Amino acid sequence: MEEKGISLAVIRRLPRYYRYLGELLENEVVRISSKELSEKMNVTASQIRQDLNNFGGFGQQGYGYNVEYLYNEIGKILGLEKKYNVIIIGAGNLGQALANYQDFERRGFVIQALFDVNPRLAGVSIRGKDVYLIDELETYMKEHTVHIAALTLPKTKAPQIASDLVKWGIKAIWNFAPTDLNLPSDIMVENVHLAESLMRLSYKLKTHEEAMQKKE
Amino acid sequence: MEEKGISLAVIRRLPRYYRYLGELLENEVVRISSKELSEKMNVTASQIRQDLNNFGGFGQQGYGYNVEYLYNEIGKILGLEKKYNVIIIGAGNLGQALANYQDFERRGFVIQALFDVNPRLAGVSIRGKDVYLIDELETYMKEHTVHIAALTLPKTKAPQIASDLVKWGIKAIWNFAPTDLNLPSDIMVENVHLAESLMRLSYKLKTHEEAMQKKE
DNA sequence: TAGATTGTTAATCGATTAACAATC
DNA sequence: TAGATTGTTAATCGATTAACAATC
Incomplete structure (x- = not known):
């Protein structure tokens, strides 16, 4: 059951998948394909499928993913069923x-x-x-x-x-x-x-402003 | 003066360099080599040099980096001289x-x-x-x-x-x-x-616990 | 000058994207 | 069965590390 060496990049994305699936669940969406989800989340469908397949096959060919099932599975991966x-x-x-x-x-x-x-x-x-x-x-x-x-x-x-x-x-x-x-x-x-987060914002703002000035 | 396409990974690390240099400055350290800094920060010296050279050559061969100068330069890059x-x-x-x-x-x-x-x-x-x-x-x-x-x-x-x-x-x-x-x-x-940050911690905790149990 | 350490190029490694056969 | 979409392999891209010539 246990997986070896899931990359940090994947783990960083998991909670975001979880959040989007939670919202879909609230909106009573039953199924979603990696393509649809990728458009909502601004990532590639390939990445979604690769990420999920680190933990197992949660989808079904020709159908996509069951929202509730996938939501719960990611919850388990993240350890959210525990107190x-x-x-x-x-x-x-x-x-x-x-x-x-x-x-x-x-x-x-x-x-x-x-x-x-x-x-x-x-x-x-x-x-x-x-x-x-x-x-x-x-x-x-x-x-x-x-x-x-x-x-x-x-x-x-x-x-x-x-x-x-x-x-x-x-x-x-x-x-x-x-x-x-x-x-x-x-x-x-x-x-x-x-x-550090605020400094990154500052960097983006500064760099963006400089790029704007250049254009003029 | 302006740089093209600095990767997000580099930008994420800049504030951390800034923090470490600030601490060195407080401790009145005048110069530091990428090697010394890399040991303090748990990154490779290569990465530090690569990261900094995205913005220019702030060091001096045979000497290393002047702490105060580098601190200020990174501050400027991050846009911290502005209000x-x-x-x-x-x-x-x-x-x-x-x-x-x-x-x-x-x-x-x-x-x-x-x-x-x-x-x-x-x-x-x-x-x-x-x-x-x-x-x-x-x-x-x-x-x-x-x-x-x-x-x-x-x-x-x-x-x-x-x-x-x-x-x-x-x-x-x-x-x-x-x-x-x-x-x-x-x-x-x-x-x-x-x-999301808390969920990542939860993931790490769960995965670590499972790894421990396996060992026993 | 000799030693140290950068700046930078080249090699490696890992992550992302593309492609497609498997299959529901 | 035909269409859709996954799971997965292969190709690409980018980031990290290693190496070393340049130079202070």
């Missing part, structure tokens, strides 16, 4: 924003608690989730099963907390701090570097 | 988190105002930035120069607001709504799809 317990380290605006985001719970990511250095936040509750003082993190980790920790704290504190979390048994980190965490290779890390 | 006026559409937690993020202002992204549908938020001020009612957006756009709009609103509203913004002259959109915006090709869009 994950998530804690948020750093209860500032961004941490609170994540705690408030209902979409995550729908997909099986259950936010259990938040932690912050600020004693004024400790004891507060955000959407029914308690905020604890960061000092309580070690005890919490020992008493609960935590799958994922979201790091929404300043970059100065992120590396230390991350290695503590690893020590206390965390297996995956969703890192929003603008730094790279150098953790053992068996710890899964997904970075969200907002500043 | 950009940014508005945030959607003053919920995420919008407020962005408004509070000081790093952006440091890099020349000046958040000018927020907009929200919620009348209770209108009139409020976040870190000195006023929140306006969304109805005032059209007038605001006509009276101000706005370079970038960050969309931190529900996906149901994002496409409509995005096309309104285009109509009113926006040139770049930083999209946090979990949907693709289909805008004219001269509008620059950078997506931040948090749910």
